[in-house]
Amino acid sequence: MQPGGTGASLASLVNRPAAGKTGTTQDQRDAWFVGYTPDLVAAVYVGYDLPEKSVGVGGKVAGPIWANFMREALKEVPARDFNKPTNIEMANICADSGALATVSCLRPISAAFRKGTQPITNCPLHPALWDQLWP
Numbered sequence: 405m406q407p408g409g410t411g412a413s414l415a416s417l418v419n420r421p422a423a424g425k426t427g428t429t430q431d432q433r434d435a436w437f438v439g440y441t442p443d444l445v446a447a448v449y450v451g452y453d454l455p456e457k458s459v460g461v462g463g464k465v466a467g468p469i470w471a472n473f474m475r476e477a478l479k480e481v482p483a484r485d486f487n488k489p490t491n492i493e494m495a496n497i498c499a500d501s502g503a504l505a506t507v508s509c510l511r512p513i514s515a516a517f518r519k520g521t522q523p524i525t526n527c528p529l530h531p532a533l534w535d536q537l538w539p
Contacts, residue, residue, distance in 0.1 A: 406513050409499075410463040411437065417471035420483035424470065426462035435459050437466040439474065442484050446473060492516050498527040506532040 405411045405418075410426040414437075424439025434451040448466040450459050459465050488494075494516055498509040503523045505512035508530040517523075526532070 405439075407511070409513070410461075411439070411467055413463065414439075414467045414471040417468065418474050420478065421485045422474065423486075424467070426467060428461040431455075432458035432460055435462040435465045437462050437470040439470050441474065441478065442486050443481055444474065444478060446470060446477075448473070488516075491519050493519050493522050495522040497523055498530060501527045501529045503527040503529075506530055508532050 405415045405422055405424060411424050414424070415422070418439075418441070420441055422439055422441045424437055427436045427438075428434070433455070434449070436447060436449045438445075438447040440446070448470040450466045450469070452459050494514055496505045496512050497503065497515050498505045499511035499513050500509070504526050506527050509527050510530065
């Protein structure tokens with residue numbers, strides 16, 4: 405639910421640390437959002453039985469239903485952050501290449517990796533200006 409993700413627009417609706425995954429079939433007849441906070445997991449499915457009908461994409465159709473449900477279900481529960489396991493490292497990566505983000509990347513995101521599996525090379529799609537001047 406970070407900037408650049410398909411559920412990014414939902415973060416302000418939930419207004420607490422949360423994560424999730426959108427889903428949509430190719431014909432947009434089925435859309436879903438599965439998400440969680442440290443306190444609650446929920447899934448929303450929206451679909452249509454008739455082949456000529458579409459419902460839209462998961463982040464726009466099911467996502468807001470999920471976010472509103474979570475906000476209401478947790479309104480009396482204090483917000484808290486996720487606990488990071490000791491074997492997890494965070495890295496800023498480019499959402500387009502999956503490599504380490506440079507200052508030139510348009511969609512940098514923070515991503516979790518098991519220690520030793522995080523990217524070690526800079527983004528080849530968006531090299532920093534100094535990389536272009538001094539290769």
